[in-house]
Amino acid sequence: MYSETGSQWNVAELEDAAHRHLISPAEELAKLGTSGGRTLFTSADGIYITDSRGRRMIDGPAGMWCTQVGYNCKPIADAIAAQALRICYNSPWYSLNGPSAGLARRIAEFAPGDLNHVFFTTGGSSAVDSALRFMQFFNNVLGRPSKKTIICRIDGYHGSTHLTAACSGRAGNRPNFDLEMDNVTFISAPNRYRHPQGGDEAAFLEFLVAEFEERIESLGPQNIGAFLAEPVLASGGVIVPPKGYHRRFLEICRKHDILYISDEVVTGFGRCGEWFASEPAFDIVPDIITFAKGVTSGYVPLGGFVISDAVLGRISGENAKGSAYTNGYTYSGHPVSCAAALANIEVIEQGGLLAHVREVAPYFQEQLRKLGEIPLVGDVRGIGLLGCVECATDPHSQAATDFDKAVAARIDRLCYENGLIVRPIGSMCVLSPALIIKKEEIDTMISILRESIEKVQAEIR
Numbered sequence: 001m002y003s004e005t006g007s008q009w010n011v012a013e014l015e016d017a018a019h020r021h022l023i024s025p026a027e028e029l030a031k032l033g034t035s036g037g038r039t040l041f042t043s044a045d046g047i048y049i050t051d052s053r054g055r056r057m058i059d060g061p062a063g064m065w066c067t068q069v070g071y072n073c074k075p076i077a078d079a080i081a082a083q084a085l086r087i088c089y090n091s092p093w094y095s096l097n098g099p100s101a102g103l104a105r106r107i108a109e110f111a112p113g114d115l116n117h118v119f120f121t122t123g124g125s126s127a128v129d130s131a132l133r134f135m136q137f138f139n140n141v142l143g144r145p146s147k148k149t150i151i152c153r154i155d156g157y158h159g160s161t162h163l164t165a166a167c168s169g170r171a172g173n174r175p176n177f178d179l180e181m182d183n184v185t186f187i188s189a190p191n192r193y194r195h196p197q198g199g200d201e202a203a204f205l206e207f208l209v210a211e212f213e214e215r216i217e218s219l220g221p222q223n224i225g226a227f228l229a230e231p232v233l234a235s236g237g238v239i240v241p242p243k244g245y246h247r248r249f250l251e252i253c254r255k256h257d258i259l260y261i262s263d264e265v266v267t268g269f270g271r272c273g274e275w276f277a278s279e280p281a282f283d284i285v286p287d288i289i290t291f292a293k294g295v296t297s298g299y300v301p302l303g304g305f306v307i308s309d310a311v312l313g314r315i316s317g318e319n320a321k322g323s324a325y326t327n328g329y330t331y332s333g334h335p336v337s338c339a340a341a342l343a344n345i346e347v348i349e350q351g352g353l354l355a356h357v358r359e360v361a362p363y364f365q366e367q368l369r370k371l372g373e374i375p376l377v378g379d380v381r382g383i384g385l386l387g388c389v390e391c392a393t394d395p396h397s398q399a400a401t402d403f404d405k406a407v408a409a410r411i412d413r414l415c416y417e418n419g420l421i422v423r424p425i426g427s428m429c430v431l432s433p434a435l436i437i438k439k440e441e442i443d444t445m446i447s448i449l450r451e452s453i454e455k456v457q458a459e460i461r
């Protein structure tokens with residue numbers, strides 16, 4: 001299957017093997033075993049990715065919102081190789097390794113407030129799952145076993161374990177998976193565009209706050225353990241909540257002793273120009289922040305959560321009552337992943353990438369918003385290096401039409417021919433490029449997207 005050197009793919013054979021044997025994480029079963037479908041990528045550098053036909057494209061979504069420092073970053077690759085040779089694994093149950101201790105310290109240094117203790121997992125789903133299981137454990141140790149309900153949002157996405165999938169409110173991910181759970185409840189997405197119940201931004205915020213308070217009241221605060229929220233709903237279509245939303249929700253959580261879990265799997269590690277978006281972008285110090293993706297720039301899998309001393313202190317030390325938080329991942333704090341993360345953080349720091357994002361992101365947002373001139377574009381939104389162009393044949397409709405639901409994939413195909421990958425989500429084209437992107441590259445990306453949307457626009461006239 002490989003060439004003699006092991007470095008060149010035999011493309012035809014690999015594609016055949018994939019079609020015959022590989023199940024993807026979003027497998028359309030009707031097409032299983034057929035050759036139509038996924039692109040094989042063979043190399044990548046910086047913000048670019050090259051497919052097996054030799055076409056080099058700007059990777060608009062940076063993998064899946066994760067390749068922060070870009071592809072082919074030697075310091076990270078070297079750190080991975082060096083750690084794999086030094087000591088590739090140790091049992092986190094019985095021993096320590098340097099990279100995980102060093103990384104926990106680094107994350108505690110830049111996490112907001114008193115979020116000072118880190119639990120490592122293997123990715124975003126396991127990070128959120130672990131944070132939620134911590135909440136259950138926490139309330140059991142505190143002797144209030146009923147305080148377990150999780151309040152989530154429609155269109156939120158938190159992962160693919162049973163519990164995190166149950167907490168994910170995107171309708172398309174739920175059928176046939178038995179995800180209804182008594183202790184998970186959904187409130188509205190803070191999306192003014194598709195759900196404009198509340199008039200202007202301030203009125204919409206009041207609508208959302210009232211809904212949250214009513215839900216707490218109707219279920220009883222003594223039964224609610226956590227509010228789980230992405231700062232910006234990413235997979236739900238880059239939904240940026242109204243100003244002041246997170247602060248108001250945090251205050252309500254504090255009033256009822258509900259843990260505020262901020263899922264920063266996408267927004268963490270520079271995407272909004274800071275290590276975490278909770279603070280300063282959204283001006284909150286949550287109880288727990290979950291992270292993954294950008295922590296290693298996608299070079300190797302890693303995730304985790306960082307938790308406040310205030311919360312942890314309530315069930316540790318003399319308050320522990322003999323309890324042990326056994327959440328036993330074999331690969332918790334994996335030395336190779338943590339070494340990659342430390343190198344990634346160093347690359348972000350040495351390259352001044354947070355400041356770079358703060359500089360180029362307003363330009364990215366401004367250019368993206370110009371696409372709103374195209375009649376097919378219903379809404380353009382985003383923050384930092386997260387952007388979304390939502391198409392709507394009827395811009396005043398609250399529901400996407402069947403045409404709308406397929407339009408982003410059509411736009412993505414046109415973009416691909418011209419050198420750009422877009423993440424199509426129904427009617428939405430999402431962009432979240434690597435943090436190293438330059439203004440000229442933003443121009444190229446947006447002009448390819450413009451041309452493709454205009455082409456589709458012309459076809460439907």
Ligand code: PLP
Binds near residue numbers: 123124
């Ligand atoms: N949380 C959020 C906000 C995500 O966007 C994702 C994945 O996209 C996850 C959790 C799950 O992460 P993973 O796919 O690494 O398990």
